Amino acid sequence: MFLMSIPALPQEKRTTLEIEQTMLKATQYMVDKVSTNGGYLWYYLPDMSRRWGEMEAYESMIWIQNPGTVSMGHLLLDAYHATEDPYYYHAAQKAANAIIWGQSQHGGWNYMIDFAGDRSLKKWYSTIGKNGWRLEEFQHYYGNSTFDDDVTSDAARFLLRIYLEKLDPSYKPSLDKAIVFILESQYPNGGWPQRYPLKYDFNKHGNPDYTSFYTFNDDVIWENIHFLIQCYLYLGEERFLDPIYRGMNFYLISQDECGAWGQQLDMNMKAAGARTYEPAAFMPTTTFTNAMLLLRFYQFTGDRKFLTRIPDAIKWLEKVKLTEDRIEQGRTHPMYIDIKTNNPVYVHRMGSNVKYGKYYIDENNENLLAHYKGICTIDIEQLKNDYQRVLQLPLEEAVKNSPLRADIFEDNSKTQNFFDLNKTDPQMQVNDKLVNDIKDALDEQNRWLTKHASISNPYIGDGQKQELTSKYASTLVGDETDTSPYRDNSDQLYISTGEYIRNMEMLIHYINSMK
Numbered sequence: 294m295f296l297m298s299i300p301a302l303p304q305e306k307r308t309t310l311e312i313e314q315t316m317l318k319a320t321q322y323m324v325d326k327v328s329t330n331g332g333y334l335w336y337y338l339p340d341m342s343r344r345w346g347e348m349e350a351y352e353s354m355i356w357i358q359n360p361g362t363v364s365m366g367h368l369l370l371d372a373y374h375a376t377e378d379p380y381y382y383h384a385a386q387k388a389a390n391a392i393i394w395g396q397s398q399h400g401g402w403n404y405m406i407d408f409a410g411d412r413s414l415k416k417w418y419s420t421i422g423k424n425g426w427r428l429e430e431f432q433h434y435y436g437n438s439t440f441d442d443d444v445t446s447d448a449a450r451f452l453l454r455i456y457l458e459k460l461d462p463s464y465k466p467s468l469d470k471a472i473v474f475i476l477e478s479q480y481p482n483g484g485w486p487q488r489y490p491l492k493y494d495f496n497k498h499g500n501p502d503y504t505s506f507y508t509f510n511d512d513v514i515w516e517n518i519h520f521l522i523q524c525y526l527y528l529g530e531e532r533f534l535d536p537i538y539r540g541m542n543f544y545l546i547s548q549d550e551c552g553a554w555g556q557q558l559d560m561n562m563k564a565a566g567a568r569t570y571e572p573a574a575f576m577p578t579t580t581f582t583n584a585m586l587l588l589r590f591y592q593f594t595g596d597r598k599f600l601t602r603i604p605d606a607i608k609w610l611e612k613v614k615l616t617e618d619r620i621e622q623g624r625t626h627p628m629y630i631d632i633k634t635n636n637p638v639y640v641h642r643m644g645s646n647v648k649y650g651k652y653y654i655d656e657n658n659e660n661l662l663a664h665y666k667g668i669c670t671i672d673i674e675q676l677k678n679d680y681q682r683v684l685q686l687p688l689e690e691a692v693k694n695s696p697l698r699a700d701i702f703e704d705n706s707k708t709q710n711f712f713d714l715n716k717t718d719p720q721m722q723v724n725d726k727l728v729n730d731i732k733d734a735l736d737e738q739n740r741w742l743t744k745h746a747s748i749s750n751p752y753i754g755d756g757q758k759q760e761l762t763s764k765y766a767s768t769l770v771g772d773e774t775d776t777s778p779y780r781d782n783s784d785q786l787y788i789s790t791g792e793y794i795r796n797m798e799m800l801i802h803y804i805n806s807m808k
Contacts, residue, residue: 642766
């Protein structure tokens with residue numbers, strides 16, 4: 294009797310199988326043990342007794358923005374492409390279904406979804422949300438949707454992506470609803486508000502409700518343009534071109550004559566304040582970002598009008614740069630510049646909690662906020678070099694990769710290969726040792742536990758201490774009633790959605806590099 298020998302798998306194949314097994318075990322734990330109806334928060338205690346998104350959350354809640362449910366959905370589709378294992382696609386579908394469940398009747402999304410319904414969510418806002426001193430966006434229940442933190446645009450983008458994956462018509466109604474929401478919320482001049490439908494009823498310390506203002510903060514306007522460009526490419530409808538061009542043109546009409554931009558603009562196109570630690574001021578960070586986007590808009594369109602005011606932005610950034618003796622750790626610019634004087638202004642706070650505390654502004658650059666630094670880093674040389682490089686490109690070279698270019702489609706593959714204009718090729722340094730470390734870090738329950746999570750004080754009621762102390766001037770959190778998040782520096786271990794995503798991204802990158 295002869296025994297047939299079975300050839301051993303090559304080392305490369307064994308390594309790939311081991312990585313895929315690690316990925317699958319970790320994902321099954323997240324899907325089966327951690328997720329709530331297919332959605333995710335950011336951090337969990339290992340016994341699941343407490344959990345957090347940007348703030349502490351109920352068991353019935355999931356978070357939309359990174360690194361929450363939408364980021365998990367994108368990651369799961371990446372894993373599906375890398376492994377071809379349908380388990381990941383089904384897990385991504387669960388995330389999509391959770392997102393669709395939480396879509397508003399108008400078509401957008403709030404920061405979080407509460408499967409227990411509106412009454413539960415209102416209770417959260419009136420307790421935990423209300424007492425987050427530095428998180429003013431959670432101190433009031435609006436009942437509408439937000440573009441802040443890329444919430445609505447990224448949720449819509451994920452629905453577009455999962456629809457394109459297999460052209461499953463079940464996702465089309467929610468996708469269409471999101472598209473209508475983004476189109477209807479755009480102002481005629483091309484800008485977008487922070488929240489929609491428009492609300493005007495949250496005034497704080499005498500400041501108007503800023504959520505209807507034209508908003509650059511967190512790339513609100515750019516992310517909506519970005520999404521509409523993706524819709525134009527993949528859904529093949531020219532109706533998206535007009536809002537795309539109006540959105541790009543808004544960057545031109547909103548630039549101040551001095552060359553700068555504010556983070557928000559009121560209805561008179563003047564720089565406006567937002568949260569009480571965001572004064573009406575020009576911002577170097579916004580100015581730099583918008584100038585870099587104008588370079589992209591020129592490369593999208595070939596229209597040189599998008600280049601004309603970039604020198605004004607550069608000149609302004611050079612003018613308001615800190616003197617060499619005031620530059621700290623590479624931070625080159627004040628966060629805020631006074632509109633009238635062009636001098637730096639700095640934000641401070643005193644008190645102990647949201648009820649008995651306040652923010653104020655002066656020209657003193659000491660005792661700055663911990664959660665919103667008063668100085669920032671601006672790479673003027675990068676902007677100048679990129680401007681000169683693009684300026685000297687022949688027109689055909691400048692626009693050759695434009696997503697708006699009406700080229701003839703010559704590829705025989707499907708047109709729906711999803712791309713992200715914000716995503717560059719990952720520069721991950723993934724080697725065998727790092728991969729083995731990631732595999733070994735998976736515990737017996739198939740969890741990647743981590744320390745130093747962003748947690749918060751438990752809600753114990755509204756603030757009581759009334760002294761206007763400076764004790765909390767430069768801390769992330771006030772007294773024990775402040776429910777704002779802070780970093781836990783102890784050795785406590787946590788389940789982290791972000792840690793899972795980071796480890797999976799490295800393993801996916803490693804697998805793809807071996808193909």
